[in-house]
Amino acid sequence: MGSLMKRAFLHFVVLLHRVISSVPMSSRGADRAPLILPSSPTVDAVALEERxxxxxxxxxxxxxKIAGLRLAIRMMDLTTLEGKDTPGKVRALCSKALRPLDTDHTIGPCAAICVYPNFVSVAKLALAGSSVAVASVATAFPSGQSPLAIKLDDARRAVDFGADEIDMVIDRGAMLAGETAKVFDEIAATKEACGQAHLKVILETGELGSYDVIRRASDLAMLAGADFIKTSTGKIQPAATPPVTLLMLEAIRDYYYATGRRxxxxxxxxxxxxxxxxHYLVIVKExxxxxxLDPxxxxxxxxxxxxxxLMQLEKERTGAYQASDDFSKD
Amino acid sequence: MGKLSKIEKKRDREKPGIVFGNQWDYAPAPEATDFFKLNKRYELFIGGKWQKPRSKSYFATISPSTEAVLAEVAEADDNDVDAAVLAARHAYDRYWSRLAPSDRSKYLFRIARALQEKARLFAVVESLDGGKPIKESRDVDVPLAIAHFFYHAGWADKLELAFHGRSVRSLGVAAQIIPWNFPLLMAAWKIAPALACGNTVVLKPAETTPLTALLLAELIEECDLPPGVVNIVTGAGKTGAALVNHPDVNKVAFTGSTDVGKRIARAVAGTGKRLTLELGGKAANIVFADAPLDQAIEGIIGGIFFNQGHVCCAGSRLLVEESIANVLMRKLRDRMATLRVGDPLDKNTDVGAINSQMQLDKIRELVAAGEKEGAERFSVSCQLPKKGFWFPPTVFTNVSLSSRIAREEIFGPVLSTLTFRTPDEAIEKANNTAYGLSAGVWTDKGSKIFHMAGKLKAGVVWANTYNKFDPTSPFGGYKESGFGREGGRQGLSAYVEVV
Structure with missing residues (x-):
C-alpha cells in the first residue's frame, strides 16, 4: 500500500516533469509556468510574523527545557563550510558530533555533520560505525551559479565519496526570473543524481525577497523530490528566521496531507x-x-x-553558568 | 540512512493525520502570586475615601478557575449610589471643571505611568478574578488600558482640534457601567475619555469581576486626584439601575448585554441624559478562497477563542467560501488541537476559565440547542480541571442561518460555521443578524477588501486580521450592537457638548 502510494506519487512527479519539459523553453515565460505547476497559497506577512x-x-x-535542549542536540547538523577547512578541523568536528559533552555521554550524538565534498571521506572515516550521518553541500554551493552538468557532477561525486545526505542549492536567479520549471528540473535531476542519499534543498530564503516566493519555492522543491527543505546556506543574511521556518513547515503540512509524504x-x-x-522546537511542535520532533x-x-x-544544560544540572572555555570550541 | 527510510516507509502506510501529543510537553509555568496581597474586604470608593456601604451588605468575588473566594466586596444600594453621584457632582463643580485642561492631562499621564509600574499586579489579579489567560491580561488587557490613559492624556488640552476648531464643554457627571469580560480595559475605555473631556465619574464594575477596578481606585488615590473625580461603586444589576436612574447624572455609558442596554435606553429616554451603548455582537468572519489560509486560521482562532469567546466583537460566525471549506476545517481542527486549556495563571495557557457558572450554563444551553438543531459539533478533547467553570473550544459545522447558534450571541468559545458561494451571498449572510458590531474579511485581493468593507453593516471591519484594538481607532456598533463610539477622535464626542 505504502509503496503503491509512493509509486503513484513518483509517477505524478515524473508526469509533471514531462509536461514541463515538453513546453519549449522560449514559451515558458514568467507568467506561463504557474499554469503548469499547481499554484501555491498566498501568505500574509503581518499575520505570519505575528504567529x-x-x-x-x-x-x-x-x-x-532540558528535554528540548537534549532533543535540539540530536537534531543538529554540525556544520563547517569554510575555505580554510582542513581534515584536522573536520575530524575535530566529527568527534564533537559523536560526543558533544565529554562528561555526559547521554547527550547527543548530533544528527549529522555537514561539510564540503572534499571532506566527505575524512568525515566518513571519522564517523564510521556511528549513527552520525555525513551531509555534503553540493551543486555549486553556495550560489548555484554553474552549469547544471557541473552541479550534478558535484552531487554525484559527493555521493561517491560516501555522503549520506546532499544539501543542494536552488537557482535563486531562475526562481526570481519566474523560471520555476527550470528550478523544478534542476531539483528533480539532482534528486536522481543523489541515488540513495537524502536530498535537502536549500532555498536561500534570504535572497527570495518575499514570503510568497518562499512558499512557492518550498512547494516546488517538495514536488521535485526533496526529502528535506532547508532555509539557507549560512552565507547570506538573513538566514533562518522563525517566520520563514513556520511558513515552510506549513508548506510541509499541506504537502503531507496532499500526498502522505513527510x-x-x-x-x-x-x-x-x-x-x-x-523557539524553533515550539514552532515545530505546534x-x-x-x-x-525527531531528527x-x-x-x-x-x-x-x-x-x-551545552552551557545551558550544564547550568540546569549544576545551577551555575560555566566559563565558555569549559566547552571545546571545535 | 537505511534506518531513516525504514521509518519513512512505515509512516507512509498510515493515513495522513497530525498527532499533537506529549512527545515533548511544556512544564507548568505559573505566574507568581506571592508578591501582593488582596484585602479581605473592599469598601466603596466615594469622594476620595473608602466608605463602608450604607447597605451594610457585602458579596464575595470568586476565582472562576478554582471557585475560591478572593475577597468580599461592598454592595452599593440607592443611598450609596446617591452619595457617589453627589461626590462626583461636588468634584465636578469645585475642582475638575475649573482645572486647566493641561492639568487634567497631567493627572491622566500620572495614572498611565502608575499603571505601567503596576502592570504585573493588574495582570495577575485580572486573570485571578476573571479567568482569562495571563498571557492575554499581560499582553493585551493591561497594555491597552495603559495606552488608553496615555492617548486621552494627550487629548485633554487639545479638544478643539478634535472638533474642527469649535469649542467644547464638558457634560458633568458620567455614570459608567462596565462588563466582566475586560474589567480593567473597559474601566480605562470609560474613565480616560470622560476625565480628559472634563467630566467626573461614577463607575460600576461587574459583580463577578470588581477587583481590578478597585485596585484602579487605589491607584487613582495614590495619584492624588482631587477627591470625587473618580468614584467606584460595586454591586450587581440593582446598583447599576440606581446609578442609571439617578437624576443628577448627565451622561450614561454602558457596555454589556443588548437586553440590559435596551432597558437602560428606555430608562434614560426623555431625561436629557446623554447615552452611549456598546452591546452584543454576532460577527461574521469571512474567509474567501484566495485568502492566506494558514494566517486566516490564526484570525479565526483568535477571533473566537480569545478571552474564551467572552468578547462582544468575537468572530463567532465563520463564513467560508464553499470551495475551501473542507481544507479550512481540517486546518482549524488541527490548530484547535494545539490550544492549551487550563490554569489562567499558567503562562502557556491559551484558553482560560469561563467567567461564571451563569455564563457556563448559558453556553451549555446554546450548545445543546445547536446539537438538537442538527449542527455537527467538534470539541477539543482536553482534560478540564475538576473545579471551576470550563468549556472546551468548540466548532459547529453544517449550521443553518436560522438556528439559534447562528443568531444568538453565545459569548463563549463556540464557533458556528456557515458556507457561501459568492461575495454577494457572503455579504447577505454576514448582515443577516440583529447585531452589527464587527466583521472580518480574509482575502489576498485588496479591492475585494474595500468592496466588502463598504457593504458590511458593522462598526469595525478587520481585513486579514482580527480583534485588533488601538485607542486611536473608534470602536462601536450598528443596530442592536449599540450606538456611539469609544476611542479615537470620534470617541471624545460622547463626553462633550460642541458649542
Whole structure:
C-alpha cells in the first residue's frame, strides 16, 4: 500500500516533469509556468510574523527545557563550510558530533555533520560505525551559479565519496526570473543524481525577497523530490528566521496531507542560542506535532549553537553558568 | 540512512493525520502570586475615601478557575449610589471643571505611568478574578488600558482640534457601567475619555469581576486626584439601575448585554441624559478562497477563542467560501488541537476559565440547542480541571442561518460555521443578524477588501486580521450592537457638548 502510494506519487512527479519539459523553453515565460505547476497559497506577512513571535512566548522551564535542549542536540547538523577547512578541523568536528559533552555521554550524538565534498571521506572515516550521518553541500554551493552538468557532477561525486545526505542549492536567479520549471528540473535531476542519499534543498530564503516566493519555492522543491527543505546556506543574511521556518513547515503540512509524504525541515544559519532553538522546537511542535520532533524530520544547521545549548544544560544540572572555555570550541 | 527510510516507509502506510501529543510537553509555568496581597474586604470608593456601604451588605468575588473566594466586596444600594453621584457632582463643580485642561492631562499621564509600574499586579489579579489567560491580561488587557490613559492624556488640552476648531464643554457627571469580560480595559475605555473631556465619574464594575477596578481606585488615590473625580461603586444589576436612574447624572455609558442596554435606553429616554451603548455582537468572519489560509486560521482562532469567546466583537460566525471549506476545517481542527486549556495563571495557557457558572450554563444551553438543531459539533478533547467553570473550544459545522447558534450571541468559545458561494451571498449572510458590531474579511485581493468593507453593516471591519484594538481607532456598533463610539477622535464626542 505504502509503496503503491509512493509509486503513484513518483509517477505524478515524473508526469509533471514531462509536461514541463515538453513546453519549449522560449514559451515558458514568467507568467506561463504557474499554469503548469499547481499554484501555491498566498501568505500574509503581518499575520505570519505575528504567529511566529507569539510562539516565542511559550514559557519553557526545567524538565521541558532540558528535554528540548537534549532533543535540539540530536537534531543538529554540525556544520563547517569554510575555505580554510582542513581534515584536522573536520575530524575535530566529527568527534564533537559523536560526543558533544565529554562528561555526559547521554547527550547527543548530533544528527549529522555537514561539510564540503572534499571532506566527505575524512568525515566518513571519522564517523564510521556511528549513527552520525555525513551531509555534503553540493551543486555549486553556495550560489548555484554553474552549469547544471557541473552541479550534478558535484552531487554525484559527493555521493561517491560516501555522503549520506546532499544539501543542494536552488537557482535563486531562475526562481526570481519566474523560471520555476527550470528550478523544478534542476531539483528533480539532482534528486536522481543523489541515488540513495537524502536530498535537502536549500532555498536561500534570504535572497527570495518575499514570503510568497518562499512558499512557492518550498512547494516546488517538495514536488521535485526533496526529502528535506532547508532555509539557507549560512552565507547570506538573513538566514533562518522563525517566520520563514513556520511558513515552510506549513508548506510541509499541506504537502503531507496532499500526498502522505513527510518532508523534513532544516533551518540553517542564524540559530545561535538555546532560547532560539527552543523557539524553533515550539514552532515545530505546534505546527506539525510529535512526528516532526525527531531528527529524521527536523534538523538545525548550526555551528555556534551546540556550545550554547551545552552551557545551558550544564547550568540546569549544576545551577551555575560555566566559563565558555569549559566547552571545546571545535 | 537505511534506518531513516525504514521509518519513512512505515509512516507512509498510515493515513495522513497530525498527532499533537506529549512527545515533548511544556512544564507548568505559573505566574507568581506571592508578591501582593488582596484585602479581605473592599469598601466603596466615594469622594476620595473608602466608605463602608450604607447597605451594610457585602458579596464575595470568586476565582472562576478554582471557585475560591478572593475577597468580599461592598454592595452599593440607592443611598450609596446617591452619595457617589453627589461626590462626583461636588468634584465636578469645585475642582475638575475649573482645572486647566493641561492639568487634567497631567493627572491622566500620572495614572498611565502608575499603571505601567503596576502592570504585573493588574495582570495577575485580572486573570485571578476573571479567568482569562495571563498571557492575554499581560499582553493585551493591561497594555491597552495603559495606552488608553496615555492617548486621552494627550487629548485633554487639545479638544478643539478634535472638533474642527469649535469649542467644547464638558457634560458633568458620567455614570459608567462596565462588563466582566475586560474589567480593567473597559474601566480605562470609560474613565480616560470622560476625565480628559472634563467630566467626573461614577463607575460600576461587574459583580463577578470588581477587583481590578478597585485596585484602579487605589491607584487613582495614590495619584492624588482631587477627591470625587473618580468614584467606584460595586454591586450587581440593582446598583447599576440606581446609578442609571439617578437624576443628577448627565451622561450614561454602558457596555454589556443588548437586553440590559435596551432597558437602560428606555430608562434614560426623555431625561436629557446623554447615552452611549456598546452591546452584543454576532460577527461574521469571512474567509474567501484566495485568502492566506494558514494566517486566516490564526484570525479565526483568535477571533473566537480569545478571552474564551467572552468578547462582544468575537468572530463567532465563520463564513467560508464553499470551495475551501473542507481544507479550512481540517486546518482549524488541527490548530484547535494545539490550544492549551487550563490554569489562567499558567503562562502557556491559551484558553482560560469561563467567567461564571451563569455564563457556563448559558453556553451549555446554546450548545445543546445547536446539537438538537442538527449542527455537527467538534470539541477539543482536553482534560478540564475538576473545579471551576470550563468549556472546551468548540466548532459547529453544517449550521443553518436560522438556528439559534447562528443568531444568538453565545459569548463563549463556540464557533458556528456557515458556507457561501459568492461575495454577494457572503455579504447577505454576514448582515443577516440583529447585531452589527464587527466583521472580518480574509482575502489576498485588496479591492475585494474595500468592496466588502463598504457593504458590511458593522462598526469595525478587520481585513486579514482580527480583534485588533488601538485607542486611536473608534470602536462601536450598528443596530442592536449599540450606538456611539469609544476611542479615537470620534470617541471624545460622547463626553462633550460642541458649542
Amino acid at each position: 511566529a513571535s507569539a510562539l516565542a512566548k511559550r514559557s519553557l522551564k526545567k524538565v521541558a 518532508i523534513g525541515m532544516k533551518p540553517a544559519g542564524g540559530v545561535r542560542t538555546s532560547k532560539q532553538a527552543l 505546527t506539525l506535532g510529535d512526528d516532526w 529524521s524530520l527536523f534538523r538545525f544547521g548550526a555551528s555556534a549553537l551546540l556550545n550554547d545549548v
